[in-house]
Amino acid sequence: MTAARLWRPGARGWLGILLMGPSAITVAFLIVFPLARALDLSFQKIRISRVGGARLPFTLDNYTRALGNDEFWNAAEISLAFVLLVTIGCFLIGIAAALMVNQRFPGRRIARLLVALPWAVPEVVAATIWAWMFDGSFGVINWLLLKLDLISGPIAWLSQPHEAFAVCTVALIWSGYPFVAVMVLAGLQAIPEELYEAARMDGAHAWQRFRDVTLPALRPVCAIAMVLVVLRVIRDFATVYVITGGGPVGATRSLAVYTYEQAFSFYNIGYAAAVGLITLLLCAAFSTMVVRRQVAR
């Protein structure tokens, strides 16, 4: 087939396939192969897998063990709690920040940069800084609270279950809200000014304009942002692991940390693969539900 014939309308489909082919094959290799491998491992009672090693007999043990294991459900609960609190926190701060930097005021560019700044900090670096700030003996947070007479003695932030959970939540919100802010800011800029003018002419005050114009217009953006924030929180490993390692007493052991622990600390690769796939199914179910609702609207 000559180049000229390739550009004929009938051949455009084939050209597209030809051009997409390498990318599609690469993506398939990077995503489908590991998934298939994880699926295969999850049905074997295997401690450490080996490429080219003999396959162990098929078993559902890993799944029945996970579903009947208190530690798994505890990790699922912790992940759910992180998802709820971090998503709410990210959206409250993200929307507020976006509304703020959408206004015209001197230094708006710098303000926008500052809002997005936490997004640019590598997760591990941010988590290490948070861990030091909340250090029970020498951390700046305790120092500040003591100086302001808000506490009578230092709080062992990372040695107490609720406090450690709170620290991880704060760190996750801090690193997650800029994404929501950027998405919402883009959504705000896409709302036609005429809608606000019409609302003003109808006598709508600021809150009514926000409720009846801004929020409905932002709904599609927020839906997508919510899916991405939720998925990020569920799969977040670095922040929680660096700050608390999943402790104390498992109070911050999310599904991601639990999976890692089983795979790399206890060498239960088959079981970890099963837990990972259950997590994947939960994420897929959530994403599908939100996207379907959005399409239905």
Place this chain on the structure above:
Amino acid sequence: MRMLHRLFAAAFMLALFSVTASAQTKLRFYSWQTDDQSNSIWWRAANKAFEDANPGVSIDFVKVPRDSFADTMMVMFSGNTAPDIVHLASFEFPAFAQEDFLEDLTPYIQRDGLDLKGWAGQEKCSVHGKIVCINMNYFGYLMFYNAALLKQAGVAVPHDWAGYLDAVRKVTAAGGGQVFGAGLHTTAGAGQYLTELLAVVLDAGGRWSNAAGKPTIDSPEVIEGLRRWKLLQTEKLTPMGLKAEDIRQLFIEGRVAIRLDGPWMWGLLAKAKPELRPSLMVAETPTATPLGGTSNVIGMPASLPAERKKLVWDYIKLVTSQHWQEQYVALSGQLAPRPHSLTAEALAAKPFLSVFQAAQDKAAAQGIDRLPTGFETSYNEFAKIVTEEAQRMVIDNADPAAVAKRIQARAVALQKG
């Protein structure tokens, strides 16, 4: 034209020669000890000696952080890309040996007559009748202390638990919340938590398991150890929620007075400020039974090609030779596992080694190892169980006896699988 052909031919030959010259055999050696103040100096010297003795062979000595070392090794072994020279911590190699990833060194040892009699901690390298590694370090725990802080608090260097408790209480009281008497690892990192807790449990006469590998955690001695561990934290005699690395840093900054740790901490003292360094001392631990144990081992992957196995075995022979074991003492400032490695010259140059030797001998004589018998292949899981329950004991102010009972039940269940 002929001239041009000759030039091309010369260039081709030169290029071919360069390629041949650079086609060295590289032995990949991944370790967490590539840049410390102690072991790395010896490893690098030994690597150079090996390269000098084996032209055309070089050692790629690559750093992998301790925190992610086991993960990295697991991925490498799983992917059939294991390093040529296998370096593992003593608490992680059993899991790899269990999967038959490590070569049985017995035939090599027998063929070359490597004398392992009296080799400290070597018995831990025998798995199912095979010698899968050579132990590279057996340590006795030591007490590092800040003499100036003890003096300020008006306390003497402690020699037993009562003296230790008194000292850390008085230093903490005098420290005003900025200086602590004790320095314990009390956060994530279950292996380190278990090791530091064991140091206290041993002094109370407790052991995690008996010689047959049966858990003995609900014994009165372990309960007493747990009570002491709880006391140190509930009285806030140690900074809370910090890792061992952070505590070591606080020690050399003069904010922790007493730290029980392995001999590897000695090298770190050199990083202290000059005005603080003279106050930082080392002595035997104030415990009747010092913690001791194997630290790290060396071996080779079973999947290695024969010619590489030969080279790696030559390397193992070199680093375990009398000369290089003596060099280990001289260069790293730690004791080597090979008997008679501590020479009179080394002792004269480094008098503190007599303290190291006493601690090691005492621990070895009592058969102490941080790796509990019966939990060799599930050490990390066992460590997590003990750590979680001990943390819960401190957080909930729980009764150590009840906690010990719970750990015992979970440990038994772990063994049953």
